[in-house]
Amino acid sequence: AQDPATVRGVVTDSTGAPLPGANVRVQGTQTGVSADADGAYELAAVRPGRRTIVFSFVGFEKVSRTLELSAGDTRTLDITLGTGTVGLENVVVTALGVDREERSLGYSVERVSGSDVAEAPEPNVMNNLSGKVAGLNVTGGSGGLASTPRVTIRGESSLAGSNRPLIVVDGIPIDNTPNTQGSDAQTTQVDFGNGLSQINAQNISEMSVLKGPSAAALYGSRAADGVILIETKDGSETDGIGATVRTSVTASRPLRLPDYQNEYSYGNGGEFAYVDGTNAPGWNWGVRMDEGVERPQWQGPRNEAGNLVPTEVTSAPNKVRNFFNTGTNVSTDVAVRGGGENSSFRASLSRSDRTGIVPNTNLDRTSTSLSASYDVTDALTVDANANYANTTSDNLPSSGYGSESIMYYFTWGARHVENDLLKDYWQEEGTQQAHYDRNWTNNPYFQVNENTNGLERDRLYGGVSARYEFTDNLNLRARTGLDYSNQGTKQRKAFSSITAPNGWLQEADRTFTEWNSNLLLNYTREVGDFTFEPSVGANFMRQTRRNVQLTAQALSVPDVYNIGNARSNVQADERDEAQEILGVFASGTVSYQDMLFLDLTGRNDWSSTLPLDNNSYFYPSASLSVIVSDLVEVPEFLPLSFAKVRASWAQVGNDTDPFRLTNTYTFGDAWGSTQTVVSEADLANANLQPEITSSYEVGTNLRFYDGRAQLDVTYYRSTTRDQILSVPLAQSTGYNSRLVNAGEIRNTGVETRLQLSPIQDWSGFGWDVSLNWTRNRSTVVELADGIDTFVLGEGPFGGSAQAREGGRMGDIYGRVFDRVEDPSSPHTGEIIYEDGLPQLTDDVEKVGNYNHDWRGGIGSTFSYENLQLNVLFDVRKGGLLYSNTHATGIEGGSLEGTTRARNETVVGDGVVQNDDGTYSENTEEAAYVTWLRTYYDRPNVESNSFDATYVKLRELSLRYNFTPDWLTRAGVQNVGVSVTGRNLFLWTDVPHVDPETTISGGDGQIPGFEVQQIPSTRSFGMNVQLDF
């Protein structure tokens, strides 16, 4: 072997003080040391070649430098570690786990360190990325504890596809399909959480967001919508044995509840008297409360004859807030890591117990992980990691529009009935709930305690990889990985439920397995000032899904939730799916003097889901990075310390779902013992072609004042053509749709990031600021022949999100006020009235778009010695939200704003059409109640929609690190104590609800519509972490 090289130096913080114990490692090897008491380090026995040295220390930003080491070299490398987010020569992980220096990349990759998402982790770690990454759009869901956020990168490129980025953990893609039962804006649904809800934030070392298809070309089809890479912690930065113990406690409350009125009771037409609940009106247009009005009431006193005695109708102003619990999360994480000369490992065990704000809901997760690395020989390194997570819930809440939904209950339920009256919810134990309403809603306590949605999910993912160095400049990496999950859900409805008088039970079992295997051969060769790094590789992916669902539509015996208890035929659904993709790829990097970098890639995939004749598709990419500040002399008067420009172009091909080439028959529900089938209403297509996304991006990275200010700007444009989508057919053909290749969507956008360190060290005080800003436009360039609109998702009551040629993705259509169209009329644009009431159009019109005009994040870190304060604001400007809560809450007379003079009349502001066709001002009176309910009629998407602009104080955390002597003697290196808050404040003009919400629809989730969401939460937490 060649003589090794040596690297030595001193690690200091920004004040110049040494950082004893800082970790210094050679990337990708087990070679590493800790800095001594003076911050000095020496890496002996570094193998010559191009090596990246990584410096890290708890509480400081990780920094890496790449050196070209010759045999026998001794190099000095002093490093300053900052506490802020401003890194210098960052190493980023790109496709297939290849580490690259950021400077060499011709495309945009953004990183978030594990500590940034682990401070106050949400059940779904994606929520912790909100507002932190330019170009990444995270929208919280609506479903309570396991709520799944909608995540897109650089807009929506696909009409019918999911538009979800690919999630890769330690090189292994993992399933991230939404997992919501029920998918209709008009019904309730339960969100059981997606794959990311099983990832333990404490294990994350770093997340990288690969935004464009360039960055992702090598991951294949599924990366067309970007990639989020998650690298988990390993033991490689440890010398000897270390351990971390962390425990945290979090409490959460509803962030926002609708503003209800407290003046009028349940009832209709200003009247209310309880009889037996069968004619329960379902709204709050009743009598005045708290004014001595007496009425027979539910559970009121009875006289000797057994008749209800009228009692005063009083208000219950705090009933909704009081209904909700304080949600809690108690979690404990233990991690042990160790490293020696040839090996390292890390093992962790975590437990998190959460309870939701909705009573009787919980979500518990136990997870364990093990990663290990071993240098078998000088040339061979083997890594393995395995993660297991078990998630269980006795009950997750239903949300949406229906009697299973809690907010639906509060919208239509009686304003005057106190919760206490409902808590004893059985009238006849097991068979009949006690409730004042036999028409519309369930008793809320009955609902949350009896009609439960249980979950048990096991997930195992991980892989083994080996790296063999044939020579210093030729190595082979092989990796194989598995993502396996099994999920059982059990949903029950008790006897006397509004939607299931004889009970109901549904059990579903879903198994998902994906194997991914890669081979990658890398070669490095220097010729003069040029470095060539070609590689070739192959990937094989096999995915299987199995779903079995059993439903008992009625039960024989109450309160026994076993499928054997079905009163008649059990409805059974079974589906097996398999899909395989074989890919081969090649890439090459040419660099010149470490300041010009050219990358070329090419990949060919063969997918099992496409017709044999069309199942092969090739897609290339090219990218260029130029370090301008190295190439030319920067004039001294410019405060510019670094300047890079980059450009890239890429294509990605995409396949489709299994079994879409030929039509089959679907099994229907048997008629007693008579089986039945139905022919499929969607026409398959035996001639499908792969769809292709092409994109380019240009960008620059500029650093000023020695890196104290850094600006990143990217402009991109991507076009997806030949999309595989179901286009509707005229129903008179007997079919609903046919599958075609058609359509073109173009996304253009700008992403910027500005990082500042105004104060690096001023008497121990530091201040960093990070700003990001994103604007994206998704344009529908073309749809299929003969199709002028494509419905992306149906909202409630006739509203929908559509793509129309020439419009934007996510345009919201619905019926609006009928207005005077004649431009010559003096009343142009005014609302047309008839009989004193505003009129609605018959046809749907565009009202707005669910996408925000722009998004931004403002993060700031203040540090004073060992104290660190982080603040993050998340800003979304523009966009439209239709609120079902608003529409129905007004109709039901439940909300604030419905109380004004209920018995008065109004003359609405608008015009009436005269007999001669002209218009004149409306003078006809209408009853206020009728006018109000007509004005905010449910299908009126105009009057029930709002500018969805909002600002959230997303995160606030205060962290203190200290190490008292007495603990040091006990082996504790560091104690970190922090208090955190998430989603503390919301500023918005949208009434009643948190505008950050989605509903189920299409292939996943659609924003722009709010349907009786479970309130989002504001949480406070406290964490203690001990590092040994």
Next chain:
Amino acid sequence: DSRFEDVNDNPNEPKEVTPNLLLPDIIRGSVNTSVNTAHTTGNLVLQYTAKVSFATEIDRYNWAGVGYWQPLYGDLRNVEDMIQIAQERDQPQYEGVGLVLKSWIFSMLTNAYGDVPYSESVAVQEGIETPKYDRQEAIYRGMLADLRRANELLTPGSGSIQGDILYDGDLMKWKKLANSLRLRLLMRLSEKDISLNLDGGDVPVSQAFQSITSAPDAAPVFTSNDDNAALEYLDSRPNEWPRHTSRIGTFRTFRLSETLTDTLKHFDDPRLSVFGDPTAASVEDGSPKFVGVPNGLTNDASDGFNGGRDFQSGLNFTRYYDEPDAAKGLIMTYAEVLFLKAEAAERGWISSDAQTHYREAVKASFEQYGQSTPPGYFGQAGVSYPTNNSAQARERIGTQKWIALFYTGLEGWFNWRRTGIPDIDPSVDNVNGDEIPVRFRYPESEQSLNADNYQAALDRQGPNSINTEMWLLE
């Protein structure tokens, strides 16, 4: 055969099936659509029921979309498939049943909309993605021809059928249904001066009608309530009476109409307590009373009518909601056949006695609901049959037929359009200029996805309005 081909070979679902597997869902689907549309629209417009509380628009003739077109064409997809498989497999009995169902479903469509895609519908496999609209007259000729063909195919010995959830494989009953439907369709042409092609050449409608009633062996029609085309629901989802699974609160906003209630009260007709319930308040008082609600009140007015919903009669809750299998999905009944014969006799199409048919028809209707005809029923004013006043006789037939067609799809409405019986007033607060609607609007999807043919139909028929008179009504 490649590996990939195997991976993408769907193991979950068959590629080929036999007709008996397709038949049950066709029947269930089309009957359910008929029942649901009767409930949401047909019962309201012919004032059997009235809507209260919210969404009373439909009772006020604000008819946006009705879920009729799509599910029926979806059923036709399966019907055509079944007929084709039956032909390939040489199973004429399934072809015969298929033609009966096809004609029934198309009759619902054309009666509701007028011109509709017929000859080119469900032909995507032959490359027709935008089917032309056929003239209603051509559709009627096609349906009548198909039903005649079905009558020939459904002969004893033409094989047995399975999957028959309507008649349990009794081909004779299917044969009777084919011919009974022919009577219904021919009577609907009573005002049209056209000739129809029978074996013996072109004949007027009346003669076509008579050719059936005079040939009970060659063309049998319903002869008792046992023959009724009435789907008997089961006690298991999704095979229950479809309203059983609807929302209970919504169901309770459908009340008995004042029109039907007052008529039945006037006749002291016991079918009133089959169709509806006395008011909750009167039951509480121990003196059950029926109070119908006027059609077409506004949301607020309807809810408050007569002091609130405790003082209004609803639909029979047990029969039409609570019991999963009490009510039947009515396609056509023996009573209707007798009413058709009565009217034909009154019109002089056939020579039998109109009054006899009329009385038998009313009795059949009582019997169908497990009631015996009250003594003296036929002696009452408004019920008694005037043998010397044809116009009044037809009014009697029409009124009783209207009662008998309760919950029978949209047949009450279709029949009223032709005869103007019963003489109902437009709903109170209607938004249709005091016109009672006479058709459904084509769905918007046809306008966007089948634009040229849709426009051609409008050019022929008139605007896509609920007031446009189709060929049948011209």
